[in-house]
Amino acid sequence: MHVVVNAAMSVDGKLASRRREQLAISGPEDFDRVDRVRAAADGVMVGVGTVLADDPHLTLDVTDRRVQRQRHGRPGNPARVVADSTARTPLDARILDDEATTYVLVVESAPEERRTALADAGAEMVVAGDDRVDLAAAFDQLADEGIERLMIEGGGELIFSAFDAGLVDELSVFVGSKIIGGHDAPTLADGEGFVEEYPALTLDDTERLDDGVVLRYTVDG
Numbered sequence: 001m002h003v004v005v006n007a008a009m010s011v012d013g014k015l016a017s018r019r020r021e022q023l024a025i026s027g028p029e030d031f032d033r034v035d036r037v038r039a040a041a042d043g044v045m046v047g048v049g050t051v052l053a054d055d056p057h058l059t060l061d062v063t064d065r066r067v068q069r070q071r072h073g074r075p076g077n078p079a080r081v082v083a084d085s086t087a088r089t090p091l092d093a094r095i096l097d098d099e100a101t102t103y104v105l106v107v108e109s110a111p112e113e114r115r116t117a118l119a120d121a122g123a124e125m126v127v128a129g130d131d132r133v134d135l136a137a138a139f140d141q142l143a144d145e146g147i148e149r150l151m152i153e154g155g156g157e158l159i160f161s162a163f164d165a166g167l168v169d170e171l172s173v174f175v176g177s178k179i180i181g182g183h184d185a186p187t188l189a190d191g192e193g194f195v196e197e198y199p200a201l202t203l204d205d206t207e208r209l210d211d212g213v214v215l216r217y218t219v220d221g
């Protein structure tokens with residue numbers, strides 16, 4: 001599976017404020033670009049922290065011709081994927097509507113009644129891991145379902161884990177002209193953080209959009 005991380009951060013590396021509310025760091029040009037990155041993917045993934053904070057929909061503007069071109073004739077939306085160890089996704093979350101298939105990744109010990117409720121709400125349940133979702137094992141199962149290209153949008157806990165597991169092939173980050181600040185504001189890569197060994201990136205391209213810049217990297221082998 002080919003994994004692309006795309007997110008927007010402030011100049012000081014924050015994905016949102018300490019209140020973790022939906023915050024437009026991207027402008028209209030970058031949101032259009034994000035739609036095209038989604039359209040090129042078979043699946044669009046977030047962590048449950050993002051579902052709880054933002055209630056995202058993770059679908060496409062299918063009226064946009066450039067989005068249609070990226071779909072290469074594949075109808076509809078890419079699948080939606082949420083890393084949700086203990087099945088906390090609310091049953092009225094927008095990602096559970098019928099506009100795309102939604103995979104909820106949980107661990108073995110996730111409460112049975114929550115798993116059943118999410119399955120009844122239309123989610124495809126994927127079980128991988130004991131404590132937190134084992135991303136490598138879950139991605140193998142998603143690949144069996146035809147997801148060959150996965151876009152991860154965030155948040156910082158999930159992005160860190162994906163890098164930590166060595167699963168990321170590409171990173172695009174929009175740097176908006178804002179300072180958000182705060183020890184408790186989520187950053188591009190949270191989790192435990194790396195020590196001694198750090199993922200190496202090669203900067204492939206930069207593009208000025210809105211009031212910011214998109215940085216595109218390949219993750220070195």
Ligand SMILES: NC(=O)C1=CN([C@@H]2O[C@H](COP(=O)(O)OP(=O)(O)OC[C@H]3O[C@@H](n4cnc5c(N)ncnc54)[C@H](O)[C@@H]3O)[C@@H](O)[C@H]2O)C=CC1
Pocket residue numbers: 006007008009014015016017019020021022023025046047048049050051053054083084085086132133134135153154155156157158159161162186190
């Ligand atoms: N500016 C941007 O581009 C974006 C910003 N955000 C922001 O990020 C914030 C949410 O980020 P976080 O709190 O870091 O939550 P997150 O969205 O990264 O979800 C983390 C949660 O996912 C679950 N999880 C299951 N398996 C996991 C694994 N292997 N690794 C990591 N997590 C796993 C855990 O319950 C964990 O607490 C929100 O404020 C949201 O607005 C989110 C996406 C994009």
Ligand SMILES: Nc1nc(O)c(N)c(N[C@@H]2O[C@H](COP(=O)(O)O)[C@@H](O)[C@H]2O)n1
Pocket residue numbers: 006007008022023024025026027034046050054055056057058059153154
């Ligand atoms: N790329 C990007 N730029 C921003 O400025 C953002 N605030 C976000 N947030 C993420 O976008 C997703 C919302 O999806 P829908 O529009 O509801 O489909 C979700 O992942 C947010 O956290 N992204």
